[in-house]
Amino acid sequence: MTVMEQRGAYRPTPPPAWQPRTDPAPLLPDAEPHRVLGTDAAAGADPALLLRLHAELVKGRRYNAQATALTKQGRLAVYPSSTGQEACEIAAALVLGERDWLFPSYRDTLAVIARGVDPVEALTLLRGDWHTGYDPREHRVAPLSTPLATQLPHAVGLAHAARLQGDDVVALAMVGDGGTSEGDFHEALNFAAVWQAPVVFLVQNNGFAISVPLAKQTAAPSLAHKAVGYGMPGRLVDGNDAVAVHEVLADAVRHARAGGGPTLVEALTYRVDAHTNADDATRYRGDEEVETWRRHDPIALLEEELTRRGLLTEDAVRTAREDAETMAADLRARMNEDARLDPMDLFAHVYAEPTPHLREQRDLLRAELAAEAEAVEAAQAAETTETAVITEGPR
Amino acid sequence: MTTTVAAKPATMAQALTRALRDAMADDPAVHVLGEDVGTLGGVFRITDGLAAEFGEDRCADTPLAEAGILGAAVGMAMYGLRPVVEMQFDAFAYPAFEQLASHVAKMRNRTRGALPLPLTIRIPYGGGIGGVEHHSDSSEAYYMATPGLHVVTPATVADAYGLLRAAIASDDPVVFLEPKRLYWSKDAWNPERPSPVEPIGRAVVRRSGRSATLLTYGPSVAVCMEAAEAARAEGWDLEVVDLRSLVPFDDETVCASVRRTGRAVVVHEAHAFGGPGGEIAARVTERCFHHLEAPVLRVAGFDVPYPPPMLERHHLPGVDRILDAVGRLQWEAES
Numbered sequence: 024m025t026v027m028e029q030r031g032a033y034r035p036t037p038p039p040a041w042q043p044r045t046d047p048a049p050l051l052p053d054a055e056p057h058r059v060l061g062t063d064a065a066a067g068a069d070p071a072l073l074l075r076l077h078a079e080l081v082k083g084r085r086y087n088a089q090a091t092a093l094t095k096q097g098r099l100a101v102y103p104s105s106t107g108q109e110a111c112e113i114a115a116a117l118v119l120g121e122r123d124w125l126f127p128s129y130r131d132t133l134a135v136i137a138r139g140v141d142p143v144e145a146l147t148l149l150r151g152d153w154h155t156g157y158d159p160r161e162h163r164v165a166p167l168s169t170p171l172a173t174q175l176p177h178a179v180g181l182a183h184a185a186r187l188q189g190d191d192v193v194a195l196a197m198v199g200d201g202g203t204s205e206g207d208f209h210e211a212l213n214f215a216a217v218w219q220a221p222v223v224f225l226v227q228n229n230g231f232a233i234s235v236p237l238a239k240q241t242a243a244p245s246l247a248h249k250a251v252g253y254g255m256p257g258r259l260v261d262g263n264d265a266v267a268v269h270e271v272l273a274d275a276v277r278h279a280r281a282g283g284g285p286t287l288v289e290a291l292t293y294r295v296d297a298h299t300n301a302d303d304a305t306r307y308r309g310d311e312e313v314e315t316w317r318r319h320d321p322i323a324l325l326e327e328e329l330t331r332r333g334l335l336t337e338d339a340v341r342t343a344r345e346d347a348e349t350m351a352a353d354l355r356a357r358m359n360e361d362a363r364l365d366p367m368d369l370f371a372h373v374y375a376e377p378t379p380h381l382r383e384q385r386d387l388l389r390a391e392l393a394a395e396a397e398a399v400e401a402a403q404a405a406e407t408t409e410t411a412v413i414t415e416g417p418r
Numbered sequence: 419m420t421t422t423v424a425a426k427p428a429t430m431a432q433a434l435t436r437a438l439r440d441a442m443a444d445d446p447a448v449h450v451l452g453e454d455v456g457t458l459g460g461v462f463r464i465t466d467g468l469a470a471e472f473g474e475d476r477c478a479d480t481p482l483a484e485a486g487i488l489g490a491a492v493g494m495a496m497y498g499l500r501p502v503v504e505m506q507f508d509a510f511a512y513p514a515f516e517q518l519a520s521h522v523a524k525m526r527n528r529t530r531g532a533l534p535l536p537l538t539i540r541i542p543y544g545g546g547i548g549g550v551e552h553h554s555d556s557s558e559a560y561y562m563a564t565p566g567l568h569v570v571t572p573a574t575v576a577d578a579y580g581l582l583r584a585a586i587a588s589d590d591p592v593v594f595l596e597p598k599r600l601y602w603s604k605d606a607w608n609p610e611r612p613s614p615v616e617p618i619g620r621a622v623v624r625r626s627g628r629s630a631t632l633l634t635y636g637p638s639v640a641v642c643m644e645a646a647e648a649a650r651a652e653g654w655d656l657e658v659v660d661l662r663s664l665v666p667f668d669d670e671t672v673c674a675s676v677r678r679t680g681r682a683v684v685v686h687e688a689h690a691f692g693g694p695g696g697e698i699a700a701r702v703t704e705r706c707f708h709h710l711e712a713p714v715l716r717v718a719g720f721d722v723p724y725p726p727p728m729l730e731r732h733h734l735p736g737v738d739r740i741l742d743a744v745g746r747l748q749w750e751a752e753s
Contacts, residue, residue, distance in 0.1 A: 154528035165496070166528055170520045176489025177496060177521070184497035187449075187475050194493075206513070210486030217481055372531040373566055375589045378619070378666035 045254060052247035052257040056291050059266040060324045068266045070334055076113060076265040077325045077335075078343040083109040083133040084322060085347035086142065087296070089354050090132070090149070094300040098358045100151040103130045107295030110265035110321035111227045113137050115195055118272040124163040126178040126196040130227075131167065134197065138164050142350065143357045152362035172202040175211030175224065182220040182279075193279045195223045195272070201232025203246050212287065216253040221279035223272060224287045227262060229294035234307040250287035262290030263321040266328075293319075366392060425606040430578045434464045434596065436609050437582035438502065442472050445500060448586060450477040452487055452504030452540075461506055462542060462601055484514035488539065492521050495535045502586055508543040509552035515560070522591045523566030538585045538592050543571075544637045544687050545719075546599035546734055548727040555724055556688035561593045562664050562697070568618055569664040571595035573639035575605035577662060580616035588618060597637035619666035623675060627657035630681035630744055633672060633698055635661040638685045638735060645740040654744060664694060672698070673705045680711040681747040685735050690718035712748035 059065050087106045093099040105112050108130075116137035119125060127135050135145045140157045147156025148167050155166040168174035178196035185192035202208055203226055215222045226246050230237060243249055250257030256278075260271040268290055275286035293316035297304035304313075329335035370377050370385040377385060442448045450465055456479035459466030468477040480487050484505055491501035505511035518539070526534045545554030561569045568590055572578040578596070585592035607613065624639060625646050632642040639660045646656040659675050661668065676682045682702055684695040695716035702714050717735045725733045 153530065154524075155530070155532075158532040159496070159529055160532060166525075166533075170516060173489065173516060173520060176486050176517070177493035179486075180490030180493025180495075180501075181497045182493070183490065184449075184494040184499050187499075188497075192497075207485055207489060207516075210481070210483040211489065213481050213483065214486045214490055368530070372527045372529075374526070374568070375534065379669060380667060 047251050050251045050254065050256045052245060052250070052259040052289070055259070056262075057258065057260040057267045057271055058264050059270060060264045060328050065266070065328050065331075068328070070332065072269065073266065073325060073329055073332075074334060074339060075117070076110075076269065077322070077329060077339070078346060079113040079117070079137055080109045080265060080322050080325065081343040082347040082350055083113055083137070085351050086133060086136065086354070089351040090146065091296070091300055093146075093355070093358050096359075099146060099149050101299050101301055102149055103299045104296040105130050105133050105294075107316060107321070108227055108229055108262065108292045109133060110268050111197075111225065111262045111290045111292055114265055114268040114272055115197060115225055118269060118276050119163075119193065119195055120276075122163065122190070122192050123276070124165065124178065124181055124192065124194045126165045126174045126181075126194060127167050128171070128174065128197050128199060128202065129167050129169045130199065131197050135164050135167065138162050140164055142354050146358070150358070150362060152364060153368070172198050172205035172207040172211070174198075175207055176214060178222050178224075179211050179215045179218070179220050179285075182215075182222045183218050186221055191221075191280050193221045193223065193276050195225060195276065197225050197227065199232065200226060200228040200230070200237055200240055200246060201235065202226075203249065204232075204240055212250070212253045212255065212285070215285040216255045219282070219284035221282070222285040223275040223279055224285065225272065226287065226289045227292055228289055229262075229292050231294060231298070231307070233298045233302065234304075236307075245289060247287060247289035253287075255285045255287055258286060258288045260288060260290050262292030263316075263319050263324060265321055265325055292321075425608040427604040428575055428607040428609055429602050429604050430572070430575050430596075431462060431464055431601040432609065433575045433579040433607060433612075434582055434601075435466055435468075436612060437579045437586075438465060438468060439471065440612065441502070441583060441586040442468065442476060445586075447498060447500040448476075448502060449494060449499050450502045450504070451480050451491060453480060453482050453506050455479060455504050460504060462596075462598065464540070464596075464601075465504065484511060485517050488514040488517040488522065491537050492517065492525070492535060495537045496525075496533055500536045500538075500586060502538040502540060505539060505541045507549075507553050508541055508555040508557050511539075511541050511557065514539075518561075518567070518593075519564050523564045526590070527566060534589050535591050536589045538582075538588075538594050540582075540594045540596060542598040542601075543595045544597050544599060545724060545730050546637060546687075548730070550727060551724070554727075554730065556686065556719065558593075558595055558664055558686075559688055559693050561595075562694055566591070567665060568592040569595065570618055570662060571597060571636035571664070572662065573597065573600065573624075573636055573660050575603070575607040576613035577616060577660075579607075580613045581618070581662065583612075583615040584618050587615065592618070595636060599637050600640070603640070616662070619663045619668060621659050621661045621663065621668035621671040623657060623671070624660045625656070625658040627655040628679060629654040629656055630683065630747055631657045631659055631672075631675045631679045632683050632685055632740065632744075633659050633661065633676075633702070634685040635664065637687060641735060641737060642685050642740060645737045645744075648737055649741060649744060652741065652745075656744065661698075667698075667701065669701060669705060672702060676702050676706045676714075677709040680709055681744075682710075682714045683717055683740065683743045683747070684714065685717045685740055687719045687734055689721045690716050691721045693718055712746075715743045715746060717743045 087104045090102045112133035144156035178194040182194040247257035247259040455465040456469040634642045699714035
């Protein structure tokens with residue numbers, strides 16, 4: 024039996040019996056976002072998970088700060104910070120198994136490194152020495168995608184291919200609130216639902232697409248409600264509640280792995296920093312709003328619960344902080360080394376074998392580089408002679 | 419001793435179907451997906467019988483969304499499959515352009531070779547079938563202008579088979595342009611002994627001649643062959659080069675021909691302005707300048723949106739327009 028047959032073919036009944044194919048009620052998101060921290064349910068959270076999340080979030084925040092600092096030092100071309108959104112970033116990586124795939128957007132560097140990618144390699148795109156710095160197959164992490172929502176259909180295709188081959192691989196694809204307006208978002212969700220592909224779509228609704236607020240982006244009751252139109256469940260979660268995000272995403276991954284098809288998760292969060300270091304957020308939002316969200320900080324929420332349980336020991340705090348500082352120091356040191364560049368790389372991977380006309384252009388660049396090197400050498404030789412003259416000087 | 423099996427006439431459509439079938443039979447990683455490719459066998463019936471033979475998972479009808487089809491194929495290729503997608507018509511492939519330009523063409527390069535995308539994008543293209551608006555575009559220039567893609571197009575039944583097999587076997591993404599007005603053209607071709615897999619990137623001399631070279635591809639090859647026959651009455655012995663592959667471009671075969679004849683006309687249906695002919699003329703001029711007796715001319719579609727079917731014959735390069743161009747190749751210098 025093919026996957027398409029398992030799904031059950033749709034046979035329209037003749038009019039006037041047209042009706043919804045399925046009952047939309049079970050697909051609807053709850054009216055209120057799912058929360059764990061600060062509620063009675065928090066007592067049930069696994070202490071090991073709480074501590075792990077805390078350590079990772081602290082490290083993630085430090086990474087954002089360090090990367091932003093590197094832009095000011097000219098070591099990164101640009102950095103889109105995810106400060107305030109660390110709960111979503113970390114949970115997205117932690118819910119996946121080793122063979123699962125992550126499909127990040129450009130703001131999701133934290134999820135990428137939480138998945139095991141080298142923190143420096145994760146910054147290749149933003150440093151500008153190449154586009155993708157890591158081998159996507161090694162950690163099952165797709166390249167950071169800059170064109171919005173275009174990575175979502177890839178996640179669907181990959182998950183579908185895995186399922187066709189009998190592998191229980193799940194793909195988790197990340198997108199922002201602005202990205203939900205793109206056509207590829209629609210097409211990906213539709214394909215995923217029709218194919219019942221094992222995909223989890225995580226929308227981080229951080230309130231802004233650069234400067235454009237959600238109200239100008241959509242008239243939907245919530246972004247999670249969009250799921251219903253595709254025939255998949257929509258879940259709404261407090262994106263700053265790391266335990267709740269972890270729970271909802273883990274559920275969705277389990278559901279997908281068990282053959283239940285895709286889920287759309289909308290995580291309500293806030294981009295505390297500007298869109299990137301190059302953006303000025305004061306032009307479109309007030310300090311008061313930012314302050315409100317700072318009081319709902321993902322790390323603070325975790326720390327309240329850890330304190331309540333007596334788990335936030337001095338040791339735990341120190342270890343988390345030291346780990347973060349070690350990571351930051353390593354990142355700083357390695358990013359302060361000049362990137363190793365080979366201009367000939369421009370031609371190395373366009374095709375499996377360079378085409379004849381690329382070989383011609385490669386030879387042209389090689390000749391230019393040789394001439395450049397020769398000129399530098401000649402200039403150095405001239406300088407040496409000049410220095411010699413000056414050193415010898417007039418007697 | 420070899421037994422000669424008589425080759426019966428077969429259509430290009432049949433050869434394409436056979437190529438898909440053989441590729442699917444040879445390699446379980448080959449998956450076909452697109453609109454109407456399953457039960458119906460495609461609007462041009464190129465995927466006829468594949469769903470029945472290989473199942474609907476291997477030859478899948480998708481939702482009607484070209485970006486989604488190509489985007490999903492990217493993910494499938496990332497997981498090790500070898501997808502062949504069908505875009506129903508040239509102009510319906512445009513919604514997939516972002517996937518093509520930003521991901522398909524760039525994935526290998528942006529990942530330093532870690533994620534090659536072995537996928538084939540079949541697109542029926544070109545006019546001459548009386549199609550209404552949006553059914554007759556020649557969109558090859560867009561694809562040629564996108565580094566990372568191979569762009570090929572067959573003009574004969576044998577090449578339709580050989581080039582499609584090569585496209586599917588390629589570890590790079592290939593835009594495979596099918597001249598839809600040649601779908602029903604017939605050639606002696608034996609489906610029991612299909613033609614060899616043609617390497618991508620080689621042009622071929624379809625007709626040898628001494629006076630001038632017609633550089634052409636896809637649907638215009640047959641028109642050029644006809645023009646070459648007609649030219650005999652004018653005393654011209656025309657050579658016809660079928661480019662077959664626009665990317666990579668076979669400068670060697672093209673230049674060898676032009677150096678021999680000293681004159682060249684590029685013929686295609688696509689627009690002249692910013693079209694493939696400009697690139698081809700420039701390459702020939704750059705490489706063969708001292709062998710040229712006249713500027714390289716272009717005979718192409720006018721620089722207008724593709725005309726309505728009742729006017730398309732005025733737009734498409736025909737025998738007369740080709741011969742007129744040949745006549746302008748400064749023959750007076752010869753006498």
